[in-house]
Amino acid sequence: MVTIKAIIFDLDNTLYNEKEYIFSGFRKVAEYLVNKYGFSFQEIYDILVTDFEKGLRGKNFDELLNKIGIKEDIEVLITVYRTHYPQIKLFNDAQYILDYLYSMGIKLGLITDGPPASQYNKIMALGLRKYFDVIIVTDELGVNYRKPHPKPYLLVLKILNVKPQESIFVSDSDQKDLAGAKAIGMWTVLVDRYNTYKKSLYADYVVNNLLELRKIIKEIGV
Numbered sequence: 001m002v003t004i005k006a007i008i009f010d011l012d013n014t015l016y017n018e019k020e021y022i023f024s025g026f027r028k029v030a031e032y033l034v035n036k037y038g039f040s041f042q043e044i045y046d047i048l049v050t051d052f053e054k055g056l057r058g059k060n061f062d063e064l065l066n067k068i069g070i071k072e073d074i075e076v077l078i079t080v081y082r083t084h085y086p087q088i089k090l091f092n093d094a095q096y097i098l099d100y101l102y103s104m105g106i107k108l109g110l111i112t113d114g115p116p117a118s119q120y121n122k123i124m125a126l127g128l129r130k131y132f133d134v135i136i137v138t139d140e141l142g143v144n145y146r147k148p149h150p151k152p153y154l155l156v157l158k159i160l161n162v163k164p165q166e167s168i169f170v171s172d173s174d175q176k177d178l179a180g181a182k183a184i185g186m187w188t189v190l191v192d193r194y195n196t197y198k199k200s201l202y203a204d205y206v207v208n209n210l211l212e213l214r215k216i217i218k219e220i221g222v
């Protein structure tokens with residue numbers, strides 16, 4: 001019999017909707033340009049949102065500057081975006097399950113890739129500190145240790161003092177996050193909120209909703 005002692009979560013799109021973060025950052029960048037150049041907020045913000053919704057990724061600020069005909073340092077806009085304190089909130093089921101797991105005394109860990117300044121602002125804005133026994137922002141270990149590298153997973157388990165088979169990794173990313181967790185022998189749960197996966201390669205369980213974790217913990221435990 002296995003008892004689940006720890007659950008490790010991914011952050012972006014697992015506990016909250018990353019699109020909310022992106023749009024929150026777009027608002028800050030728009031405010032910055034409005035203050036500096038006197039554009040209308042709505043004009044700038046609408047360009048950013050429209051381009052994003054059309055699928056543009058990575059060159060969004062370059063494209064914006066092209067469209068409004070301004071020469072501005074891209075790095076400054078990226079810094080405004082990455083260091084902003086976001087207006088975001090947990091998914092309802094994420095809020096519920098964190099309260100539930102915390103009250104059950106299950107150890108909780110978080111492993112997240114991404115710029116540390118951004119990730120810590122998200123963690124603060126979502127009020128996650130109080131739930132998690134350990135939070136790893138992988139870029140602080142070195143950029144080569146992003147998921148699925150085994151290092152952050154092994155580090156979390158060591159800090160929590162639990163074995164891989166006593167732990168579950170929960171994420172919206174099969175190929176990256178769950179691949180790494182599976183490779184070291186953790187249980188894996190894929191959060192497929194919008195039924196986008198045809199099949200999963202690394203998930204022991206696929207769920208639409210984090211509330212299903214309650215049942216999974218019991219299932220593994222018998």
Ligand SMILES: [Mg+2]
Binds near residue numbers: 010011012013172
């Ligand atoms: Mg994610």
